Amino acid sequence: MRSKLVVGNWKMHGTRESCSSLILALKQGLDGVPEGVEIGIAPPSVYLPLAAKLCADTRIQTGAQNASQFEQGAYTGEVACGMLADLGADFVIVGHSERRALFGESDAVVAEKFAAVQAASLQPILCVGETLEQRKEGITADVVMAQLAAVLERVGVAAFENAVIAYEPVWAIGTGEKASPEQAQEVHALLRSDLAKQDKEIAAAIQILYGGSVKESNSAELIAQPDIDGGLVGGASLEAEQFLAICTNADN
Secondary structure (H helix, E strand, C coil): CCCEEEEEECCCCCCHHHHHHHHHHHHHHHHHCCCCEEEEEECCHHHHHHHHHHHCCCCEEEEECCCCCCCCCCCCCCCCHHHHHHCCCCEEEECCHHHHHHHCCCHHHHHHHHHHHHHCCCEEEEEECCCHHHHHCCCHHHHHHHHHHHHHHHHCHHHHHHCEEEECCHHHCCCCCCCCHHHHHHHHHHHHHHHHCCCHHHHHHCEEEECCCCCHHHHHHHHCCCCCCEEEECHHHHCHHHHHHHHHHCCC
């Protein structure tokens, strides 16, 4: 049986003081979260060493929101996966919709980043999802399958033994629109069935998270769906009480 996983993506928010305070509040509330629920946080990379140190004695894993596909070299401003591992990262989010839309990351680039994350012995969390226009056109399946296929072609299905997938409908992030549990489940099941065509055991075991504006109010119903194994949480992860409530709701 797959364990539940809730990951907080802090995006570009925080200071040393606010990150420390948030982690302290999370640590104080951990006793209320069922042991079977896995927890991760992805602070801005400059605060990753701080987060890793503060979480070292807890069950909270720490990770990065992005990484370079290159191991080293003349890539000004980039951060290599090996550097993130050196700072205490456990995982790296790759292919987030904001990276794709705002920074032009293609499916091919995302696939290279996925490979680089695993080469550094870190766990990739691969984000896939469609825009509102693509959903209206009825091509949701085509879009998410193409995003997944690019990674499968680059690394092969065996690489997904140590990976997580997050489905994030772009149209449901910060827009006021909401994906119903049934809509989310449909795409999650599609992703799992596509992986099953290549390896049924890996498909059955992989955690697939939902990442479309997850909140305390909708998390329990979403995560109760058979193919939704947790959440990739944005804004709500910046509030300790709400994030802990989402973690607790994941145990259903």
